[in-house]
Amino acid sequence: GNSVTQMEGPVTLSEEAFLTINCTYTATGYPSLFWYVQYPGEGLQLLLKATKADDKGSNKGFEATYRKETTSFHLEKGSVQVSDSAVYFCALSDPGANSKLTFGKGITLSVRP
Amino acid sequence: GAVVSQHPSRVICKSGTSVKIECRSLDFQATTMFWYRQFPKQSLMLMATSNEGSKATYEQGVEKDKFLINHASLTLSTLTVTSAHPEDSSFYICSARDRSEQETQYFGPGTRLLVL
Numbered sequence: 001g002n003s004v005t006q007m008e009g010p011v012t013l014s015e016e017a018f019l020t021i022n023c024t025y026t027a028t029g030y031p032s033l034f035w036y037v038q039y040p041g042e043g044l045q046l047l048l049k050a051t052k053a054d055d056k057g058s059n060k061g062f063e064a065t066y067r068k069e070t071t072s073f074h075l076e077k078g079s080v081q082v083s084d085s086a087v088y089f090c091a092l093s094d095p096g097a098n099s100k101l102t103f104g105k106g107i108t109l110s111v112r113p
Numbered sequence: 114g115a116v117v118s119q120h121p122s123r124v125i126c127k128s129g130t131s132v133k134i135e136c137r138s139l140d141f142q143a144t145t146m147f148w149y150r151q152f153p154k155q156s157l158m159l160m161a162t163s164n165e166g167s168k169a170t171y172e173q174g175v176e177k178d179k180f181l182i183n184h185a186s187l188t189l190s191t192l193t194v195t196s197a198h199p200e201d202s203s204f205y206i207c208s209a210r211d212r213s214e215q216e217t218q219y220f221g222p223g224t225r226l227l228v229l
Contacts, residue, residue, distance in 0.1 A: 032216040043223040046218075
C-alpha cells in the first residue's frame with residue numbers, strides 16, 4: 001500500500017535559519033506529491049505540489065523537488081521566519097486509489113525570533 | 114481561488130444530540146469531498162469520501178450510521194454526527210477536489226466539536 005514517512009519532530013530553528021524537512025514515500029503507481037501546512041487552530045492549506053518526477057513545487061519561499069529515484073519530496077526554505085511556525089504534512093495522491101490522500105504524521109516547526 | 118468553508122467553526126453540544134457540519138466549495142465545483150478527523154497532535158484520519166449525488170464511501174472502522182454524509186450539490190457536503198458522545202469530540206476537517214484539477218484537495222478550516 002501507499003505510505004508517507006516524515007522525519008521525527010519537533011523542529012526548532014532560529015529566524016533566518018535554513019530549513020529541511022525530509023519526506024519519503026512508497027506508492028504502487030505514479031503519485032502526485034504535496035506539502036500542506038496547518039497553522040494553530042486551523043485547517044490545512046496547500047503549500048506546494050508536484051505531479052511528476054523532477055517537478056519542483058514552490059511557494060512562499062518553500063520548495064520541494066519530486067525525486068523518483070530516491071522516492072523523496074523534501075521541503076526546504078532558505079530563511080525561515082517566525083510566521084512559518086506551524087505543522088507541516090507531506091502527502092501523496094495516488095490516481096490508482098481514487099486520488100485519496102495519504103498523509104505523513106506531520107512535523108511541528110517552531111521558529112524563534 | 115479554491116476556497117473551502119466549514120460551518121460552524123466550533124460547536125459544543127450535550128451527549129445524545131446530533132450535530133450537522135457543513136462544507137462548501139466557494140469558488141469551484143467539487144464532484145468529490147472528503148471528511149477527515151484529527152486528534153490532538155496527530156495526522157488526519159480519512160473518514161469517508163463523498164461523491165455528488167451518490168452514497169458516501171466510508172473507511173474501515175467508521176460507522177456510517179453514526180456519521181451521516183450527504184453531498185447534495187457540487188458545492189455542498191454535510192456531515193451529521195448522530196447521537197454524539199464525548200468520544201466523538203474532535204477536530205473535523207473537510208476537503209474538496211476541484212473537478213478540473215483532479216489531483217489536488219483543498220481543505221476547509223475545520224470544525225471543533227466538543228460533546229459534554
